[in-house]
Amino acid sequence: MTADVTCEKVQLRTSLLSQRRARSPRDRTAAAEAIALHATALPALARATRVAAYLSMPTEPGTGPLLQGLLDRHVSVLLPVSHPDRSLTWVEHAPDAVRAGPLGVPEPVGQDLGPDALAGCGIALVPALAVDHAGNRLGRGAGYYDRALARFDGVVCAVVFEDELLPRVPHEPHDRPVDLVLTPAGVFRPLRD
Numbered sequence: 001m002t003a004d005v006t007c008e009k010v011q012l013r014t015s016l017l018s019q020r021r022a023r024s025p026r027d028r029t030a031a032a033e034a035i036a037l038h039a040t041a042l043p044a045l046a047r048a049t050r051v052a053a054y055l056s057m058p059t060e061p062g063t064g065p066l067l068q069g070l071l072d073r074h075v076s077v078l079l080p081v082s083h084p085d086r087s088l089t090w091v092e093h094a095p096d097a098v099r100a101g102p103l104g105v106p107e108p109v110g111q112d113l114g115p116d117a118l119a120g121c122g123i124a125l126v127p128a129l130a131v132d133h134a135g136n137r138l139g140r141g142a143g144y145y146d147r148a149l150a151r152f153d154g155v156v157c158a159v160v161f162e163d164e165l166l167p168r169v170p171h172e173p174h175d176r177p178v179d180l181v182l183t184p185a186g187v188f189r190p191l192r193d
Contacts, residue, residue: 008170012138016129016164020059023161031161032062034184036069041187042180044123044155050076052090052124055098055106060127061159061184067093078117079108080148088148090117121154126178128158132169135177135190149176157182 023031039045051070056063070077077093082101091108101107118124126145130138137158139145149156158178162185171177181188 005170005172009138009141012169013129013141023059028062031184032065035061035159035182036065038186039066039069039182042157042182048075048122050078050121052078052118052121054080054125054127055108056127057105061161063125063159071095078113078121081107081112082144086142086144086147087115088144089113089115115148118148118152123155123157124149124152125157125159125182128160130164130166130169131158131160131178131181131190132166133191135179136169136171136175137178138169146174146176155179
C-alpha cells in the first residue's frame, strides 16, 4: 500500500464517519426503510434462497428492515462473525440471537458454519463507508470483507447512504470491487471499464 493511498483512505474514513455520526435517528430510520424497499428491486436478491448480509452498527445504513423482509420471505440469511485473525465465518440469522462481538460489532449467536458457507449464497450484502462509480469500496480498513470475498462468485452489493456514492475512492489492487450499490435513494450499478 502506498503512503499516499493510505493517507487518502484515512482522511476519507475520518470524514465519512463524522458525517455518519451527525445523522439524526429519524434520518437513519427512514434510510433503513428505504433500503429495504429498494432491495426488493434487486433481481439477485429476489431470486435468492440464501443471502449473506450483516447486522448494521448504529451509525451505518440500517439493515434491520431488510433482514426482516428476507426472513419474512423465508430466505436463509447468513451473518458474519469476526475472528482475531481478521477472517469471517458465518452463522444463520435468528433475530433473537445477537450479541456484541469483540470489536463492538453486533454478531449472531449460533452454529458456526465456517468461512466456506459464503459460497452457498447468491448475493452478499456488505457494509461500506463509500463506493465509487467504478464499484471500488472503501471499508473500515481491517480487510475482513476483502479476504472473505476474494473467492466469492456471487453478486456483491454494498450498502451506503446516497451521499457516500462518490466519483472516486482511493483503492488498491487487493480491494474487492462491488457489483451493485444499494442506497436509500435506489440501486446503482457501477460502471466497469
